[in-house]
Amino acid sequence: MGRMERLDQQLRFVTEIDRLKGVLRQTMLTEPPRRENSAEHSWHLAVMALTLADHAPPGTDIGRVVAMLLVHDLVEIDAGDLFAYADQAQHARQQEAESAAADRIFALLPPDQATAFRGLWDEFEERRTQEARFARGLDRLQPMLANLKVGGGTWQEHGITADQVLVNVKLIEDGSPDLGRYARDLVARAVRDGLLAPAHGGGSAA
């Protein structure tokens, strides 16, 4: 493949991924109030990785974390975003849809890059490396910060309780003890301030 032919193929991928800007998440933004899309969410996570790098385990390759976060949601162009608190059956269906989406979307790239980008996505999904665990922790922390900012957000809208959020706190701890500690404090504060109901069946703050 010639250089300019390769460039043509790369730019078809660049044009296709524009569609991630139209994939809406549950997270609410303010000024103006609207749902967050997956492209701006991915940007926010990548800047978080740069900013919070010193809370990653020693030796973490932050460049790899950033690259992973930039591409981790591309599959949602076909599969859409699934709310983190959806049930297991929904998560299983989503996994199948995302895998098919990865097959299609990364294959738009020249073969060597298709393999490299797909590798980043698989790594993020499998959560075996410390880079993937740190990235996943940021992905779980960001919506918690957003909910705190809007005074409850999706927690109240969907009647989410502290015990459900603490499952995500464990994933954050798994990526970074510092961020896990911060997230645990954040949940306690949200419960104390009435933004998050203490436990399932314990009465919703909604």
Add this chain to the structure above:
Amino acid sequence: MGRMERLDQQLRFVTEIDRLKGVLRQTMLTEPPRRENSAEHSWHLAVMALTLADHAPPGTDIGRVVAMLLVHDLVEIDAGDLFAYADQAQHARQQEAESAAADRIFALLPPDQATAFRGLWDEFEERRTQEARFARGLDRLQPMLANLKVGGGTWQEHGITADQVLVNVKLIEDGSPDLGRYARDLVARAVRDGLLAPAHGGGSAA
């Protein structure tokens, strides 16, 4: 400063930059039709840097290009986005507003990071390194791809002509000969297809 105090300060920055999602650019998106915001634009550029890395001059540090692109528009939180084809007086006022914005926004970070992030922004603005020139080229190419996708976009809306776009093509060439060549072909194609008027005074396609 303790680790958790440092983390608190970093997270205030992370929360503040959420506002970039509310800064609108001239570029129009489709599905649904709306203006692009600067956060999702920054994401798109960062993925472009990863995808088009092999068209950067040999030895370009792509991790640094990505980091630069992720933070290059943060000043717009205070200064807003200025259309690339605004006049010189507007550009001068914008430069002043962006410099003041950089002073405020990067200072939210712990001092060592404030210096590092501000350094990335200064590097992007000064366009002296090959990393900054490649990043700037991507920043000029992306709206051209968007205009092509929507059949004219801001070119038609603002009566922009090919000679004006070719000024940007030079900046793209300055960052990457391959991308410059592609952009020059793109302009010729857009003129031929009636999406872009050939020259100032030569009649607008709008």
